Amino acid sequence: MSAQHAVKTVQTKNTIAQTSDDLINSVDSLMLEIIDQTSMQSNATDNVCLVATKYHLASGGHKIRARLCLEAAIALGVNHRDMLIMAAVCELLHNASLIHDDIQDKDVTRRKAETVWVKFGVNIALCAGDFLLSSAYGALANFSDIKLIPKLITTICQLTSVVIQGQCADINYQNQQLCSVSTYKKIVISKSGALLSLPIELALIASYHSESLADARSAAESFAIAYQIADDLCDIDKDAKRNSLNIIRVLEASGIRENPIKTAKFLALHHLHDASNLIEKLPKSSGVLLAQLIQQLEFKLTN
């Protein structure tokens, strides 16, 4: 790449990032608006559920799913209001899953703060997760193109179901015999791939490009496998202590005892390559942000 090209790329990226940051603030505001409006009819004298939910949302996060949705929706020409709604839906679902996952995994910190169940107790955290899950669907009521709502609901419901069942499979495998690489990939695809695919899928539906949903799904799934492998490589010791699923233990159990780290990286890069090829098939550069994330991960894995 020439120096001039490099500068231009960085400028473009910064511009995109700037646009995204403004939009991300709008998504944050919309999420709060949704949960406030949803709560308005409550008779509860002490709305601890809303307090716990807002505590969790205030912890931030990278908003990767909102960004994936916004970048795709911009590329595909979706209107401003609808892209914010879809981005909010993705983030509300993601945060619902985080609150419940933290209960299940007994994680005590999230985004450098106490997890909701530690701060408010398991029972309130359970309610807060339910509230976010329900609010995500509630947000769809304001989507402008009403005839698309059934397709959006079905896609959200199917992918949410995939995430939930992936989490169950993960729980089920935690204290059992180590699984095969194939089962590992299935669990990761369910747990992480589905909610990385959802943002792009919603943008494709909203712009009448449903013919590309399968490509988006496969791209996100391949990326999710690579991402999880990279994550596992950082957590080998931690996962071993907790008896959690980790690619290194899976590879070793599959007979790959000589340099399993090298094999894991090879596997991750292979899936990133697959993901890249699939993204090129998506209409109007709607996978632009996923392509950037792939590049970053590729760099991390090869350096």
Add this chain to the structure above:
Amino acid sequence: MSAQHAVKTVQTKNTIAQTSDDLINSVDSLMLEIIDQTSMQSNATDNVCLVATKYHLASGGHKIRARLCLEAAIALGVNHRDMLIMAAVCELLHNASLIHDDIQDKDVTRRKAETVWVKFGVNIALCAGDFLLSSAYGALANFSDIKLIPKLITTICQLTSVVIQGQCADINYQNQQLCSVSTYKKIVISKSGALLSLPIELALIASYHSESLADARSAAESFAIAYQIADDLCDIDKDAKRNSLNIIRVLEASGIRENPIKTAKFLALHHLHDASNLIEKLPKSSGVLLAQLIQQLEFKLTN
């Protein structure tokens, strides 16, 4: 009432019950269809979430919410498919709340069977409740009158939020000072009233009678208070042991020490009377089943 009139009433009731039982089987089938279809995209090798969900649904229950919806929908002339969908939505939400409530209340039996968390563990039960909650919204995608879907979503989301926040308020009060009668009523309205109102509200929306939503809500709330008081009167000792909210303890704490049971019954009957008056305002006898439930409860409280 004359003997002839009495026989006619019983015949009519039996006919209604017969119709309902056939329809209830259809609702049961639809619920299974919904959760099977929703699960189809899952890659999970071992679908323990679906197994746990079906285990819970197989335990039955009275299907009061489905029946309230069906009777109202029949009275209001809603088409067959849509009334089944709405009844399924109400039951899926109700059962999601039961699975999560049982975790929170540490209840070990439900409908004479082990609760989901006892049978499958807390983590899987948490997922099963999430799955049912999400599937309830997923069912709406097949509602025939697409332009009504946003209003249905909003109503479901608001009432689900009321239930969740009522559950939180209940949890919050369990180990605190006893609350006032007014707070007791607010908690009961949230925890039980919302999901008793939802079935009738959905039928009203589906038949373009949204002007009656507030009356349906108030009627269901009043009925819920009376129902909970009657329930509390059966559970005085059990609730005292568990430090659970019970009207007798609330009345005693409010200074009513002389025959609080009589006062509780008076309060319940007062709310049943309110509920009856409100039901008469609903269009086309859409509150017919709620009126029957009120009569039954009135009989129970006065005999």
